[in-house]
Amino acid sequence: MRIAFYAPLKSPRHPTPSGDRHVARLLIQALEAQGHDVHIASHLRSRDATGDKTRQARLKKIGEKLAARYIKKIQNKPKDQRPDVWITYHLYYKAPDWIGPLVCNALNIPYIAIEASIANKRANGPWDLSHQAVVSAVDQADCVISLNPHDTHCLPDTVRNWSLPPFIVPEPIIEKRKNWSQCRKAIAEKYDLDPHKQWLLAIAMMRPGDKLESYRVLSKALRGLPDLPWQLIIVGDGQARPDVESSFVWVPKTKITYTGQLNSDELASLIPACDIYTWPAVNEAYGLAFLEAQAGGLPVIAGKTGGVPAVVADGETGLLTAPGDPVAFAAALRSLLTAPVRRRDMGKAAAEKVEAMHSLVTAGQRLDAILSASRKGYIEPGLPLFDYTKRNKTL
Structure with missing residues (x-):
């Protein structure tokens, strides 16, 4: 599967080490180990740490321009060279995704979020624009994959939520x-x-x-x-x-x-x-x-x-x-x-x-199963390495 990967908080190729960058790299490594073709779709860092509305509006415009450029680039490629799915890692009110949802709508491909959380207390506040973008992206998502079970409590009941235990290369x-x-x-x-x-x-x-x-x-x-x-x-x-x-x-x-x-x-x-x-x-x-x-x-x-x-x-x-x-x-x-x-x-x-x-191999197998089920639009009977959350047990 061809995967467009984006980390709005910090690109996997960012020069400064951090836990967030490390997890993004691990995700890519786990996907590639399962034979998927992963490319980083953008390096735009959408982080606004202070609640600056002007900065958020500017980042939104930049994101829209980058999305339009990416869409044009991909549409000029043969179908077998276009991404099958878009994955955004770590989506929250300080670092929304201004690119992925637009690309997925234009290319008609699934939008998947890994590690997404919604902080409703940010509505109508300094981060309102970014907050609304996260709410919209999660609503559009075919599924949300949660590394941290604590974040699932912040997601709407309508979201198809998959569990992915944190992992390392042990x-x-x-x-x-x-x-x-x-x-x-x-x-x-x-x-x-x-x-x-x-x-x-x-x-x-x-x-x-x-x-x-x-x-x-x-x-x-x-x-x-x-x-x-x-x-x-x-x-x-x-x-x-x-x-x-x-x-x-x-x-x-x-x-x-x-x-x-x-x-x-x-x-x-x-x-x-x-x-x-x-x-x-x-x-x-x-x-x-x-x-x-x-x-x-x-x-x-x-x-x-x-x-x-x-x-x-x-x-x-x-x-x-x-x-x-x-x-x-x-x-x-x-x-x-x-x-x-x-x-x-x-x-x-x-x-x-x-x-x-919690190994890379186990994580890769789980991600592979989730991607397969998400593309088909249903949950396969006996899907391996999958955890249902109680609120999504009827999906």
Whole structure:
């Protein structure tokens, strides 16, 4: 199938790394692995962060011009070179799709949204124009594919909603996990860590807002564990790094390590060498780092927010605590730090769950099935790897 792919918040080819860009690239990789021909239809970034009505109107005009140009270009091509479907990834009031709906109407092809949410409280406010565009796009969509179950509550009951569990490419981490003792020895030497202590791992960008608040909650939680032999490894960087470091200024230098930003190969070696993944996840969507940690055999301790319960099974692959509560977070940490057998069992279950439910291969198969059913306009009996939401069970 030929697929026109568009990410209005951030193009997959944008030079600045981010979780959003990473997910867009994973989606393309999963589709291509199933034999689909994917091309990026536009690089227009439609994001308006401040509610600037003038900017939104200007972006709308740009989008309309780009759509007209794309339509003309495609209509001049032979039918077998035209896209069969349009997919827009991450559609919300700050980053609407001004292009896809127009193209799909002109070319008479299905419009599919992955990760779409509607915030009705934005109606008649500073983002009203963008909000209305999202409402219209979702209404036109043949289906909406949700990575984060939390977003489905914001969708109209009339929308055909498909579930796609968040996913990663776990193989590099799995391979390193097979030789975790060698990884641990190498990491201990590289960062001067004590291999006999328990290593807590946190991976996150350092930016103001929810990320910084999560770091602060983690710091407060660790204050309640002065009697336990832990060492904290923090992976990440960003403009809020001075604030992050000031939050942990009370921690002895022998108990905390800042690695800075690491590439995927470095992370694949680091993750299996650690003991517990810890992240309070203040207002977190779902966080691919949770999946990467679990692929490495680490149990997770996280705040029970947003889509986190969709990737961390509470009591099975980790422990979820009350959002933003450092006391509860500290109690969860203590329970695993003092229970090595339970910790190992959770880590094993976590790795098995990621391999079975959150791999690129599994995601590609599910996407392939969804695309096939959407083009035919009905749900095939026995459609593999498909989850119905309760409100859409009659579709």
